[in-house]
Every structure is written in structure tokens, then in C-alpha cells.
Amino acid sequence: MSSQLNTLEVAVTVMMMSYRPDETLLLRYLGASPILRIVDFFLDNPLSDYSKNEIVGNLAMSRVTFFKYWKELEKSGALKTSRKIGRATLYKLDRGNEVVKQLIRLDMALARKSMERAVEEYQKPVATKASH
Numbered sequence: 001m002s003s004q005l006n007t008l009e010v011a012v013t014v015m016m017m018s019y020r021p022d023e024t025l026l027l028r029y030l031g032a033s034p035i036l037r038i039v040d041f042f043l044d045n046p047l048s049d050y051s052k053n054e055i056v057g058n059l060a061m062s063r064v065t066f067f068k069y070w071k072e073l074e075k076s077g078a079l080k081t082s083r084k085i086g087r088a089t090l091y092k093l094d095r096g097n098e099v100v101k102q103l104i105r106l107d108m109a110l111a112r113k114s115m116e117r118a119v120e121e122y123q124k125p126v127a128t129k130a131s132h
Contacts, residue, residue, distance in 0.1 A: 025110040041091035049082035049090035
């Protein structure tokens with residue numbers, strides 16, 4: 001069990017070293033369009049809900065760009081209001097939305113494939129120089 005855990009830890013480390021901190025597998029695969037960056041933010045933070053200001057701050061996206069694409073996401077039904085705190089409305093990804101479900105499946109498949117590649121890479125024999 002310990003060697004399996006060590007293999008997994010090393011594989012995750014190798015996998016993480018090849019990505020920028022602000023770039024997820026989904027964005028790397030589909031491109032970092034503003035809509036995907038917003039959706040990806042929610043996919044990476046599934047347990048919480050967020051105000052628009054919190055999302056803009058976390059994405060480092062201009063407010064103009066954010067609000068332009070936010071409206072599109074609202075129209076598509078990909079987002080839902082989770083609650084209100086004072087004047088702030090908090091939002092979550094609507095995991096019942098069919099497109100969102102497919103993006104979640106794709107995100108999971110990409111993560112699984114990346115992990116498999118990292119494990120395979122780690123398990124490759126290391127080429128050694130022949131002794132003379």
C-alpha cells in the first residue's frame with residue numbers, strides 16, 4: 001500500500017509541475033475562453049457559492065468581460081442562484097443542466113487520463129549508463 005501511495009504522490013507531483021497554477025486541464029484542453037474560465041472556476045470550487053464580485057476577483061478578469069459572458073451563462077441555465085446574503089446574491093453551477101453535466105464528465109475524464117499518463121511516466125524504467 002505504501003509503495004502505491006508513493007507512486008501516486010509522485011505522479012500527482014509530476015502532473016502538477018507541468019501546469020501553470022491558473023490553468024486547469026479543462027482550460028488546457030478546450031481553451032481559456034471567458035465562459036469556460038467562469039465555468040471552470042465553479043468546477044474547481046464545487047462546495048461553495050460565490051457572489052459575482054468574488055468570482056471576478058478570483059478570475060482576474062475585467063468586469064466588462066465578466067459581465068458580458070455572465071449574462072450568456074445565466075441565459076443558458078448553467079448557473080443558479082443559491083442564496084442571498086444582504087444585497088449580495090450567491091451563485092452555483094447548476095449541476096442538473098445537461099451541458100454542465102457533460103462538462104463535468106469531460107473534466108473528470110481529462111483528470112483520469114492525465115493521472116494515468118503521470119503514473120505511466122513515473123513507472124517507466126530509468127535509462128542507466130552502461131558501466132565500462
